[in-house]
Amino acid sequence: DTEVTQTPKHLVMGMTNKKSLKCEQHMGHRAMYWYKQKAKKPPELMFVYSYEKLSINESVPSRFSPECPNSSLLNLHLHALQPEDSALYLCASSPILRDEQFFGPGTRLTVL
Amino acid sequence: KQEVTQIPAALSVPEGENLVLNCSFTDSAIYNLQWFRQDPGKGLTSLLLIQSSQREQTSGRLNASLDKSSGRSTLYIAASQPGDSATYLCAVLNTGGFKTIFGAGTRLFVKA
Numbered sequence: 001d002t003e004v005t006q007t008p009k010h011l012v013m014g015m016t017n018k019k020s021l022k023c024e025q026h027m028g029h030r031a032m033y034w035y036k037q038k039a040k041k042p043p044e045l046m047f048v049y050s051y052e053k054l055s056i057n058e059s060v061p062s063r064f065s066p067e068c069p070n071s072s073l074l075n076l077h078l079h080a081l082q083p084e085d086s087a088l089y090l091c092a093s094s095p096i097l098r099d100e101q102f103f104g105p106g107t108r109l110t111v112l
Numbered sequence: 113k114q115e116v117t118q119i120p121a122a123l124s125v126p127e128g129e130n131l132v133l134n135c136s137f138t139d140s141a142i143y144n145l146q147w148f149r150q151d152p153g154k155g156l157t158s159l160l161l162i163q164s165s166q167r168e169q170t171s172g173r174l175n176a177s178l179d180k181s182s183g184r185s186t187l188y189i190a191a192s193q194p195g196d197s198a199t200y201l202c203a204v205l206n207t208g209g210f211k212t213i214f215g216a217g218t219r220l221f222v223k224a
Contacts (some may be wrong), residue, residue, distance in 0.1 A: 004155075005185055006155075038113055041154070041216070042214035042217060045211050045212065048210060048211075055210060056210055056211065058211070083178060086154070090155055092155065092156075092221060097210055098143055098144070098205055098210065100144075100146060100158055100161040101146065101158065101203075101212065102158055103148075103156040103157070103158070104153040104155050105154055105155040106153075106154065106155045108153065
């Protein structure tokens with residue numbers, strides 16, 4: 001298996017909802033990343049996990065809560081989001097930190 | 113602070129043409145540089161990774177070069193095809209850093 005998968009593909013949620021995004025890879029990679037991408041902009045790094053430990057938090061608001069239950073799985077828990085949080089959320093993995101990154105197809109999130 | 117610039121922002125060429133995409137960065141102390149393509153609304157596909165000790169990398173019709181001293185990388189696409197139409201992003205990782213910095217991308221359109 002040489003890909004990163006993300007579910008769901010699309011998500012529409014209200015500002016009071018709680019939802020989660022899921023990312024999975026079975027390439028044995030030990031670094032996993034969450035990025036946020038607004039329309040016609042480059043991806044912006046949110047969180048980095050290395051060996052299931054949070055290594056980087058780019059000052060992301062607490063309404064975004066990452067979780068890495070095991071080496072293959074990365075979740076992003078969402079709560080009380082704002083309409084400006086609507087974006088494409090991308091997950092990536094790499095063999096180790098600072099190595100070549102491989103991206104999933106993304107989750108298109110719309111906050112109403 | 114590292115800044116990554118890609119020029120031009122958009123490019124339209126006829127099928128079969130050879131073309132060059134440019135990426136420049138302000139801090140030459142980089143660890144690696146990665147080129148990606150992104151189709152509209154999709155995730156990023158890794159094209160080539162160049163380590164700081166390398167001068168170029170090749171994959172099929174793609175050739176990426178790196179000149180750290182001048183803060184530049186180029187992506188050469190030979191014999192362009194309509195299927196090459198996408199946004200091309202370069203991303204830089206600094207020496208001693210863990211955050212990948214993306215350029216804004218070049219939108220390429222190859223006309224049949």
